[in-house]
Amino acid sequence: MLKKNIQKYFMDTQPYLKRGYCPTKDVLASITDKWSMHCILNLGYYEKMRFGELKRNIDGISPRMLSVTLKRLEAFEIVNREEFPEIPPRVEYSLSVYGEGLASKLVQLSSWVLKRMEEKNLLINISAVENYNSKNQ
Amino acid sequence: MLKKNIQKYFMDTQPYLKRGYCPTKDVLASITDKWSMHCILNLGYYEKMRFGELKRNIDGISPRMLSVTLKRLEAFEIVNREEFPEIPPRVEYSLSVYGEGLASKLVQLSSWVLKRMEEKNLLINISAVENYNSKNQ
DNA sequence: CGGTATCCGTTGCGATACTG
DNA sequence: CAGTATCGCAACGGATACCG
Numbered sequence: 001m002l003k004k005n006i007q008k009y010f011m012d013t014q015p016y017l018k019r020g021y022c023p024t025k026d027v028l029a030s031i032t033d034k035w036s037m038h039c040i041l042n043l044g045y046y047e048k049m050r051f052g053e054l055k056r057n058i059d060g061i062s063p064r065m066l067s068v069t070l071k072r073l074e075a076f077e078i079v080n081r082e083e084f085p086e087i088p089p090r091v092e093y094s095l096s097v098y099g100e101g102l103a104s105k106l107v108q109l110s111s112w113v114l115k116r117m118e119e120k121n122l123l124i125n126i127s128a129v130e131n132y133n134s135k136n137q
Numbered sequence: 138m139l140k141k142n143i144q145k146y147f148m149d150t151q152p153y154l155k156r157g158y159c160p161t162k163d164v165l166a167s168i169t170d171k172w173s174m175h176c177i178l179n180l181g182y183y184e185k186m187r188f189g190e191l192k193r194n195i196d197g198i199s200p201r202m203l204s205v206t207l208k209r210l211e212a213f214e215i216v217n218r219e220e221f222p223e224i225p226p227r228v229e230y231s232l233s234v235y236g237e238g239l240a241s242k243l244v245q246l247s248s249w250v251l252k253r254m255e256e257k258n259l260l261i262n263i264s265a266v267e268n269y270n271s272k273n274q
Numbered sequence: 275c276g277g278t279a280t281c282c283g284t285t286g287c288g289a290t291a292c293t294g
Numbered sequence: 295c296a297g298t299a300t301c302g303c304a305a306c307g308g309a310t311a312c313c314g
Contacts, residue, residue: 001241002181002237002240002241002244003181003182005241005244005245005248006178006181006182006240006244007182008248009178009244009247009248009251010178010182012248012251013251017196023251023254024174024247024250024251024254025171025174027250027254028169028174028246028247028250029169032165032166032169034162034306034307037161037162037165041143041146041147044139044140044143045140045143045144045147050275050276051275051276051277052275052276055276059154060308062307062308062309062310063276063277063278064277064278064279064307064308064309064310065306065307065308066277067276067277067278068307076259077257077259083276086275087275088275088276089275089276089277089314090275090276091275091276091277098253100139101249101253102250103139103143104138104139104142105245105246105249106246107139107142107143107146108142108242109165109242109243109246110146110161110165111142111145111146111149112238112242113161113164113165113239114146114149114150114160114161116235116238117160117161117164120214122213122214171286171287187295187296188295188296188297189295189296192296197288199287199288199289199290200296200297200298201287201288201289201290201297201298201299202286202287202288203297204296204297204298205287220296224294224295225295225296226294226295226296226297227295227296228295228296228297
């Protein structure tokens with residue numbers, strides 16, 4: 001079953017790969033990079049959020065990276081951006097229907113990963129890996 | 138349902154986040170970075186592969202990055218590494234049971250993303266985004 | 275309020291040469 | 295064959311100041 005799915009995926013992506021472009025790379029990158037997941041989960045939970053709310057909720061993000069991240073998510077039609085012509089300006093972000101589907105799959109994947117990590121005490125190993133990496137750099 | 142799942146995920150990760158560590162970040166990063174997915178899908182499909190086979194199958198990867206990628210996947214127990222004490226040396230890589238589960242979820246997610254991108258002709262937009270990004274840098 | 279512009283250190287990664 | 299070591303550039307991302 002897995003092999004079959006992978007084979008199908010190989011065949012589906014082949015035409016793009018032959019032209020030197022990996023289609024899922026960008027979208028996967030855009031949802032799994034350092035900040036995107038925080039944005040997606042927050043929007044999935046709170047439904048509508050303003051720039052400042054997101055910034056306050058996502059610990060440590062700079063306005064620059066929040067802006068960049070939201071722009072990417074918007075370009076991929078993962079989030080909607082609604083601008084109100086008021087003074088002071090108001091902008092509301094929310095997940096698109098597509099974004100909700102993505103958020104759902106993403107949280108399933110992450111939950112599964114988290115469960116597995118706790119079962120196997122992999123968090124300890126991860127710390128070990130991090131220490132190893134930082135020491136050897 | 139989505140909100141409930143996200144809420145559960147928030148609560149599950151909260152203790153880690155409070156200690157300044159995001160548990161899924163590393164694993165998600167380790168499976169969605171530039172090369173990991175290629176390794177995982179190839180291993181999922183061919184089951185057992187040697188270093189050179191992977192290198193030949195994954196277009197453009199340097200031995201350094203293949204080595205780094207495999208080490209990370211091994212550290213997270215996503216791939217198994219089996220070394221045979223022969224001359225010349227032989228090493229076989231394969232997915233762990235955990236890795237297979239992950240590969241399965243990953244290919245489902247990617248397939249879904251790909252299907253949606255084709256439906257909405259998002260590939261065109263992606264090219265536009267890439268051009269936009271490269272021009273504005 | 276909702277961003278953008280600029281600066282700059284850090285990291286990532288490719289190329290290449292080399293080794294048990 | 296299966297990697298490791300070294301180098302160097304390019305991209306990423308953080309801090310901060312500023313703007314409509």
